[in-house]
Amino acid sequence: MAAHDPTKIGNEVWHKTGQGKYIGSAIYGASDGIITTFAVVAGVAGAGLSAAVVLILGLANLIGDGLSMAIGDFLSGRAERKYQKSEEERELWEIENHPEGEREEIRQIYKNKGLEGETLENLVAAITSNKSLWIHTMMTEELGIYIDEDSSPLKSAVVTFISFVVAGFMPLLAYVLSSHVPIFAANQFLAAVMITGITLFTVGAARVFVTGEKWYLGGLEMLVVGGISASAAYLIGFLLKGIAGAA
Amino acid sequence: MAAHDPTKIGNEVWHKTGQGKYIGSAIYGASDGIITTFAVVAGVAGAGLSAAVVLILGLANLIGDGLSMAIGDFLSGRAERKYQKSEEERELWEIENHPEGEREEIRQIYKNKGLEGETLENLVAAITSNKSLWIHTMMTEELGIYIDEDSSPLKSAVVTFISFVVAGFMPLLAYVLSSHVPIFAANQFLAAVMITGITLFTVGAARVFVTGEKWYLGGLEMLVVGGISASAAYLIGFLLKGIAGAA
Numbered sequence: 001m002a003a004h005d006p007t008k009i010g011n012e013v014w015h016k017t018g019q020g021k022y023i024g025s026a027i028y029g030a031s032d033g034i035i036t037t038f039a040v041v042a043g044v045a046g047a048g049l050s051a052a053v054v055l056i057l058g059l060a061n062l063i064g065d066g067l068s069m070a071i072g073d074f075l076s077g078r079a080e081r082k083y084q085k086s087e088e089e090r091e092l093w094e095i096e097n098h099p100e101g102e103r104e105e106i107r108q109i110y111k112n113k114g115l116e117g118e119t120l121e122n123l124v125a126a127i128t129s130n131k132s133l134w135i136h137t138m139m140t141e142e143l144g145i146y147i148d149e150d151s152s153p154l155k156s157a158v159v160t161f162i163s164f165v166v167a168g169f170m171p172l173l174a175y176v177l178s179s180h181v182p183i184f185a186a187n188q189f190l191a192a193v194m195i196t197g198i199t200l201f202t203v204g205a206a207r208v209f210v211t212g213e214k215w216y217l218g219g220l221e222m223l224v225v226g227g228i229s230a231s232a233a234y235l236i237g238f239l240l241k242g243i244a245g246a247a
Numbered sequence: 248m249a250a251h252d253p254t255k256i257g258n259e260v261w262h263k264t265g266q267g268k269y270i271g272s273a274i275y276g277a278s279d280g281i282i283t284t285f286a287v288v289a290g291v292a293g294a295g296l297s298a299a300v301v302l303i304l305g306l307a308n309l310i311g312d313g314l315s316m317a318i319g320d321f322l323s324g325r326a327e328r329k330y331q332k333s334e335e336e337r338e339l340w341e342i343e344n345h346p347e348g349e350r351e352e353i354r355q356i357y358k359n360k361g362l363e364g365e366t367l368e369n370l371v372a373a374i375t376s377n378k379s380l381w382i383h384t385m386m387t388e389e390l391g392i393y394i395d396e397d398s399s400p401l402k403s404a405v406v407t408f409i410s411f412v413v414a415g416f417m418p419l420l421a422y423v424l425s426s427h428v429p430i431f432a433a434n435q436f437l438a439a440v441m442i443t444g445i446t447l448f449t450v451g452a453a454r455v456f457v458t459g460e461k462w463y464l465g466g467l468e469m470l471v472v473g474g475i476s477a478s479a480a481y482l483i484g485f486l487l488k489g490i491a492g493a494a
Binding site: 079 | 379
């Protein structure tokens with residue numbers, strides 16, 4: 001690398017390694033887990049339902065949503081891999097059966113990017129001299145597919161599930177521990193809000209590892225998003241409280 | 248395009264247009280909405296809580312989660328755009344201030360892809376002859392960033408929210424309409440399961456527009472994922488039922 005702003009090197013490292021993908025899955029899973037469970041807790045609190053209902057539905061939602069998210073991640077990761085593979089094979093077939101058409105496509109792509117004359121012809125000759133380079137150039141430039149062979153959809157799904165469940169458990173912690181921790185028992189919902197706030201900020205700040213943004217901005221952003229989501233859930237619970245009373 | 252399997256042309260069209268991104272957001276939002284609400288409905292049913300609780304928490308969760316998902320989508324889309332922009336500026340700075348180092352990086356990238364000698368030098372000369380091409384080649388090959396200027400993070404967030412809420416309302420439909428539709432009132436949970444099953448299959452099948460997979464496979468996959476998720480939520484609700492009784 002040429003010398004440049006050293007604080008930016010981190011981004012490239014995360015981008016270049018498979019490891020970075022798992023950190024991304026962990027943070028994505030954790031964010032979703034907290035916000036989903038927090039919305040359940042807030043909805044139940046707004047409706048004035050019992051702490052038992054918080055626990056039952058919080059846990060049911062945590063496992064149900066965590067599973068669907070992890071399975072969904074795995075399946076879409078695998079489908080994407082398969083789709084890329086099939087496009088790769090198709091490009092290979094085209095290059096072998098219609099080399100002139102495909103060479104012309106490469107020429108048009110780089111002509112649109114501003115090359116011309118001998119420079120353009122040299123580049124076209126260079127790219128089409130190597131079948132693998134030719135295929136991958138077509139895939140990237142024509143289809144926007146950039147193949148990443150490094151990360152495993154299964155590992156990524158497991159990481160998503162674990163971080164979803166662990167982080168998503170935080171809004172329930174005050175309810176689970178309230179019989180042992182007097183300060184939680186005094187106002188379970190308030191305790192849950194505080195624990196969740198800290199977790200939201202921490203997970204948001206941890207995004208610095210993936211996005212390179214400032215940690216406190218990431219933390220604040222996550223806190224605001226989680227807050228809006230939970231407030232909406234609380235409000236709806238509160239407004240519909242009458243139905244529960246009537247039931 | 249050269250002639251090839253015509254059924255595949257569709258994929259390219261979706262990939263190439265901004266429109267395709269919104270269809271992707273709609274399907275992604277709808278999938279998440281149904282599964283999340285269905286998990287709440289199943290958890291409540293498993294715990295034997297009232298239909299009023301299903302409605303209150305289902306709606307609270309629907310709006311809370313829908314908002315957080317849409318806001319999260321918007322913010323991450325915007326952050327990604329900003330990150331790409333900053334990387335673009337950084338590459339420009341490097342090219343202007345350390346052209347030799349950056350030219351050598353281009354050389355190494357294509358050397359690793361199998362080019363050598365005069366072919367390699369011609370390609371390096373062609374790419375570095377055009378600043379914009381040089382920058383974007385560095386970004387794609389070095390950082391794995393492929394810029395898509397077409398889609399708007401705000402529009403995508405709005406599409407996500409609407410599809411999340413509309414599809415996510417389906418598992419609640421039988422509960423909302425049960426006072427007007429006798430067949431729903433007879434067994435609300437069973438009616439909800441059937442309506443949700445049909446919605447899950449439909450949304451899964453609609454993924455054919457984005458992924459190009461077979462529609463019935465997409466539908467079945469979604470049905471299985473939603474089924475596993477809801478079964479887990481039902482089971483946990485059922486197992487923890489005792490707590491509610493004790494509360």
